[in-house]
Amino acid sequence: MNQKTKILIIRFSSIGDIVWTTPVIRCIKQQLPNVELHFAVKAVFKDVVKANPYIDNLHLLTKDNLNDLIKTWKTEGFDYVIDLHKNIRTTKIKWKLGVKSYTYTKLSLQRFFFTRFQLKVMPDWHIVDRYMKTVEPLGVKNDGKGLDYYFLPEDEIAKDTLPLALQNGFDCFVIGGSSYTKLLPFNKMIELCDKISKPIVLVGGKEDSETGDKLAAYYQQKALTHPKGSTxxxxxxxxxxxxxxxAWMVKNAERVFGHDTGLTHIGAAFHETVYSIWGTTSPIGFKPYCKNPVIFENNNLNCRPCSKAGRDSCPKKHFKCMTDIEFNF
Incomplete structure (x- = not known):
């Protein structure tokens, strides 16, 4: 009987980065014989992988349980650690466990010069492919089948429970984002919605609820004041x-539009085309991992990209990276 190979994959956050690891998870499990696969993630993001059938054991990081996790992992007897996060915390974990590890190429220096000085040194090498490169020494290759996202039954929303307006099809607009400069201004959200002919479902986090309500109220009022118009x-x-x-709403949408944020990237697990919106950040290496990603961005600026993860305000005060975007589709 062949002895099991035990592998721990680490990617603690965030939603998009975690879903980008799913080809690695699948390919390891399908291509290596007798593998027991463990995955470590922050508890707040467990939804992204909790139903993944290729994961044998899920380890959840909380605010204060890292040392307990390390103690548990020492008893597991892992053969390999695959570090797809690469920070001080994961460096500590690898040192403490003392087993063979592989770490992905983060391109931190290139991203710094790209976002700080707008030097074109960032290779167009998608993070999914960098993740896959990390496990090549194990004999694992990218199978080209894209991203995965799996659901538990309680996550699925029956279509006949949706509002009647949505039951004949809808498009999805992911209105959230991790920072101000990754979000369209409200008037640009209206401009985008005006170009979408289908009913629109808005998704995002709790912090996006107010914006979503405001957008829905705007169109309700518009329908009352322009009853003969197309609203x-x-x-x-x-x-x-x-x-x-x-994610279930994203899956069942006919088209997905969204900012550079997790749910938009989840859309690439289900759709060949995803429409993504980029302001202060750049899609180079991080665009939706699907067959036909459609990118909305303003390439006529010498100050962009100015951040790898977004800012609280535009350093130049004009915010043209978002206000001058054109929606051509």
């Missing part, structure tokens, strides 16, 4: 669903 139907689910329930 989009907006249904706001931002802040009202779990991550996986929101």
């Amino acid at each position: 989009p139907i907006i249904v706001n689910y931002a802040g009202k669903l779990t991550i996986s329930q929101s």
Whole structure:
């Protein structure tokens, strides 16, 4: 009987980065014989991988349990640690466990010069492919089947329970984002919604609920004052669903539009085309990992990108990276 190979994959956050690891998870499990696969993630993001059938054991990081996790991992007898996060915390984990480890190429220096000085030194090498490169020494290759996202039954929303306006099809607009400069201004959100002919479902986190309500109210008022016009139907689910329930809405949409944020990237697990919006950040290496990613961005600026993860305000005060975007689709 062949002895099991035990592998721990680490990617603690965030939603998009975690879903980008799913090809690694699948390919390891399918291509290596007799593998027991463990995955470590922050508890707040467990939805992204909790139903993944290729994971044998899920380890959840909380604010104060890292040392307990390390003690548990020492008893597991892992053969390999795959570090797809690469920070001080994961360096500590690898040192403490003392087993063979592989760490992905983060390109931190290139991203610094790209976002700080706008030097074109960032290779167009998608993070998914960098993750896959990390496990090549184990004999694992990218199978080209894209991203995965799996659901538990309680995450699935029956279509006949949706508002009648959505039951014949809808598009999805992911209105959330981790920072101000990754979000369209409200008037640009309206401009985008005006171009979408289908009913629109809004998804996002609790912090996006107010914006979603405002957008829905705007179109309700517009329908009253322009009854003969063509007014989009907006249904706001931002802040009202779990991550996986929101992902279910993304899956069942006919088209997905969204900012550079996790739910937009989840859309690439289900759709060949995903429409993504980029302001202060750049899609180079991070665009939706699907067959036909459509990118909305303003390439006529010498100050962009100015951040790898977004900012609280535009350093130049004009915010043209978002205000001058054109929606051509």
